[in-house]
Amino acid sequence: MTGQADRPVAGSARVRALVEECSGRLVLLGPLGPRRALDPGDRRAVVALLRQRTRVLEQRE
Template sequence: MIVTGTLEDGAAYEVELTGREDRPVVGSRRVRALVEQHTGLPVLLTPLGPQRTLAAADTAAVLALLRQLTAVVEVRP
């Protein structure tokens, strides 16, 4: 899955969510660091829930985190 968006400071990013535990995000060190910082913490899959603990291999949870903390512009399979 390819995700395009902007970070809080306006920097653009495009990453691939791999679904792999050892390398969940390819393409942006800043987004990868963001995912690493929040791994193991709860994240809402939608604005009202359900809530899931962020695992690096869980692409749905990683995408939900990016939607909460960045401005996601496009998601492609």
């Protein structure tokens, strides 16, 4: 995740395509809400979309 509107995700063409396809659609930020329109620069919204559509693995540094 880059947090940049022009490059929301680095390294995965599939994820970038998913984010671009769903841009502007409502996503749930948590199990019960709130809903927010997907903005590629909004890290929380992008992660919420990925959690809904894919399996997200957390990487600890």
